Amino acid sequence: MNLRHLQFFKELARTQHMAKAAENLGISQPTLSYAIKKLESELGVPLFEPDGRNIKLTAIGGTYLTYITASLNDLSQGNELVQQLMNPDTGHVKLGFTYTLGQELVPELIANFQADSQNRAITFQLGQGNSNDLLQDLANEHYDLVLASNVEKLGASAANDVLDFIPIVQQTIMAAVSAQHPLAVKSELKVTDLAPYPMILFTKNSGLRPLIDQILARAHVTPKVAYEVEEDHTMAGFVRYNFGVALMPYLPLLEQSSVLLKPLVDQPLQHQLYLVMKRNHFITPSVQRFKEFSRSYCWQHYTAQDRLI
Numbered sequence: 001m002n003l004r005h006l007q008f009f010k011e012l013a014r015t016q017h018m019a020k021a022a023e024n025l026g027i028s029q030p031t032l033s034y035a036i037k038k039l040e041s042e043l044g045v046p047l048f049e050p051d052g053r054n055i056k057l058t059a060i061g062g063t064y065l066t067y068i069t070a071s072l073n074d075l076s077q078g079n080e081l082v083q084q085l086m087n088p089d090t091g092h093v094k095l096g097f098t099y100t101l102g103q104e105l106v107p108e109l110i111a112n113f114q115a116d117s118q119n120r121a122i123t124f125q126l127g128q129g130n131s132n133d134l135l136q137d138l139a140n141e142h143y144d145l146v147l148a149s150n151v152e153k154l155g156a157s158a159a160n161d162v163l164d165f166i167p168i169v170q171q172t173i174m175a176a177v178s179a180q181h182p183l184a185v186k187s188e189l190k191v192t193d194l195a196p197y198p199m200i201l202f203t204k205n206s207g208l209r210p211l212i213d214q215i216l217a218r219a220h221v222t223p224k225v226a227y228e229v230e231e232d233h234t235m236a237g238f239v240r241y242n243f244g245v246a247l248m249p250y251l252p253l254l255e256q257s258s259v260l261l262k263p264l265v266d267q268p269l270q271h272q273l274y275l276v277m278k279r280n281h282f283i284t285p286s287v288q289r290f291k292e293f294s295r296s297y298c299w300q301h302y303t304a305q306d307r308l309i
Helices: 003-015 018-025 029-043 059-086 105-114 131-139 209-218 232-240 285-301
Strands: 048-051 054-057 092-098 123-129 145-148 163-171 173-178 198-202 224-229 245-249 259-262 271-278
Touching (some): 003 018, 018 029, 092 105, 092 131, 092 285, 123 131, 131 271, 163 285, 198 232, 224 232, 232 245, 271 285
Parallel strands (some): 092 123, 092 145, 198 224, 198 245
Antiparallel strands (some): 048 054, 145 271, 163 271
């Protein structure tokens, strides 16, 4: 079915006059007449009938007009939306990120990005989760970009076959103890200092869990697992009430009166975080602009300064 013929039909239905409709459309009357007859032939029903010297819609034509009008309006709105999305100054970015990054890095990136007047009209849709869930959603195109850990597998596929991982910042890992814990008096700790105590660990689907397991293995520590949790503040809550100690990222907004984060003197490993996008997948100009801004900003303000989050 020819889209132009549907537009011709809509205009003829509005004017109910062949000559006026043809003039408004900038076509000849025979061209308009041919288009309407072809449309009626495809549908197998008459859409117009004579009305004196003019024409009018048939009952079926009136019903059809309702749906054609709605469809053409939706199409027009869709075209406008595509134009907006393709405008690098007025686009939309669907951004996913792990829980910890919502405390500082993501707000910092968006605030500095939108500080440029050219970017102020670009809007964001935000989502949080663990790395595995975020990256699966990215593969399913629920996000444009994700800030998360690397993972080896995405379903049955190797993650690197589906996604591009761009190193962006590193995150320091610290020991977390309650203010009443015997280790609270020490200004810094070794990983082995945690060994005698119950531990709160991240769940196995957390992007941080492989690194935590590696840190413990390097120190020859077999953890006494009290609980496994997914999110950093939940971990801090359990530490606060003395359910165990923990290894976790530095949380810039954590009130360290009841939960203390201690540097680890024998732990050289850091948590590498990535800006992730779907491999060989089209992204809009506004998403491309935010991606490049994020890479440049993190290089200047973190990597080049040996600064961790």
